[in-house]
Amino acid sequence: MVFRKRTDTELETMGRDVRQMLGLNEEGGEFKVVYGSTADGNGELALQTRSILEVISDISSTVEVPPGHVTEQRVGPTMEPESEGIKGTMIRILCSREKSADAFTSVSYRDRWFWIDDRDFRSKKFFSFLMFIMTLTETGGKEGAPVVTINAGG
Numbered sequence: 001m002v003f004r005k006r007t008d009t010e011l012e013t014m015g016r017d018v019r020q021m022l023g024l025n026e027e028g029g030e031f032k033v034v035y036g037s038t039a040d041g042n043g044e045l046a047l048q049t050r051s052i053l054e055v056i057s058d059i060s061s062t063v064e065v066p067p068g069h070v071t072e073q074r075v076g077p078t079m080e081p082e083s084e085g086i087k088g089t090m091i092r093i094l095c096s097r098e099k100s101a102d103a104f105t106s107v108s109y110r111d112r113w114f115w116i117d118d119r120d121f122r123s124k125k126f127f128s129f130l131m132f133i134m135t136l137t138e139t140g141g142k143e144g145a146p147v148v149t150i151n152a153g154g
Contacts, residue, residue: 022045023039023042024042024043024045025042025043028042028043031043031044031045032044032045033045033047034046034047035047035048035049036048052133052134052137055133056130059090059091059130061076061078061079062078062079062089062090062091062092062093063078063093063095063114064078064092064093064094064095064114065077065078065095066095066112069110074110090126091116091122091123091126091127091130092116092117092120092122092123093114093115093116093123094114094115094116094117095112095113095114095115096112096113096115097111097112097113098113099113099115100113100115100117102117102118102119103115103116103117103118104116104117104118104120104123104124104127105127
């Protein structure tokens with residue numbers, strides 16, 4: 001992380017205040033960002049982020065699920081945005097008995113289709129980002145990897 005010198009005194013003062021709040025060397029310009037709960041001195045900024053599993057678990061709570069699956073206790077009910085701590089749906093995954101003719105991606109599970117509408121740009125963008133992040137966290141071979149179907153316009 002780099003704090004560049006600014007000629008604007010107000011910005012420089014704000015930068016110094018931020019460095020002080022973060023416990024960094026107030027006059028420093030470069031800092032090492034590390035994973036962890038504590039830093040080794042005022043030249044380092046420690047960040048402890050959520051695991052990919054925690055992120056996916058949060059996202060899955062907003063997937064549209066069949067009421068029968070909730071009744072059978074296969075899954076919890078879909079959490080509604082602006083309730084129970086959710087500030088909005090990051091991705092909208094729909095559910096239907098029939099395969100959507102206009103799905104960006106879809107998967108069949110327990111006689112239902114779960115899919116992202118091809119007109120839902122925000123969900124498509126977020127899904128693509130998640131797939132990219134998953135490739136960064138991948139540690140082994142391809143055996144057992146999830147299969148995703150993405151409509152290529154045909």
